[in-house]
Amino acid sequence: MKLVLLGPPGSGKGTQAKRLAEKYGIPHVSSGDILRASLREEGCLDRETREIVRSGRLVPDRIAVGIVKKRLGEEDCGKGFILDGFPRTLPQAESLNGFLQESDIAIDRVLYLELSEEEAVKRLSGRRTCPRCGATFHLVFNQPRTLGLCDQCGAQLSQREDDKEMTVRE
Structure with missing residues (x-):
């Protein structure tokens, strides 16, 4: 496939x-x-x-x-x-x-896959990723066990530049 x-x-x-x-x-x-x-x-x-x-x-x-x-x-x-x-x-x-x-x-x-701009902003602005292992979390839909830290490796989570609201709306 x-x-x-x-x-x-x-x-x-x-x-x-x-x-x-x-x-x-x-x-x-x-x-x-x-x-x-x-x-x-x-x-x-x-x-x-x-x-x-x-x-x-x-x-x-x-x-x-x-x-x-x-x-x-x-x-x-x-x-x-x-x-x-x-x-x-x-x-x-x-x-x-x-x-x-x-x-x-x-x-x-x-x-x-279709998605409205408002839903894209909602989904992306809450997404956080681990710069060390690549794991993905969301502040609303898939929270890490400890806020701001990766469940898999313990690294500090970050927001990608392309997930920030201003970038998403461009």
């Missing part, structure tokens, strides 16, 4: 992708997660790209496309994958389409 989940930030792409990946035993591929994980590894991203990721802005298409192509080319994606939130731009879609055709990979379904 090869699925693409699209939709605005906060629509549940990541949540649903994780559930589907677990159920079907296939990888969940998220360009955002790959980039954020690369921030934690020294030397994986150049200085400019690190600043773009930290600020919550979109990375240049060539970088996003490159990391997704690399990930989809890994052995575990051969039996299927859930592609979460990619492509986000027309050039990304065109590049992905070319890669899929060259690699003889057919996407089974593309799902678009």
Whole structure:
């Protein structure tokens, strides 16, 4: 099974992708997660790209496309994958389409998850993430046992720049 989940930030792409990946035993591929994980590894991203990721802005298409192509080319994606939130731009879609055709990979379904702006603000402004292990919590819907601390590793939780209300409304 090869699925693409699209939709605005906060629509549940990541949540649903994780559930589907677990159920079907296939990888969940998220360009955002790959980039954020690369921030934690020294030397994986150049200085400019690190600043773009930290600020919550979109990375240049060539970088996003490159990391997704690399990930989809890994052995575990051969039996299927859930592609979460990619492509986000027309050039990304065109590049992905070319890669899929060259690699003889057919996407089974593309799902678009709709969400109002107000609901997106509500969901995202309360989201908190662990910079160490990547765990996600919410101030209303999924609170950590100890306010502000990750249940899994004990690190201080933070709010991503792209989860702040002003950024969500842009």
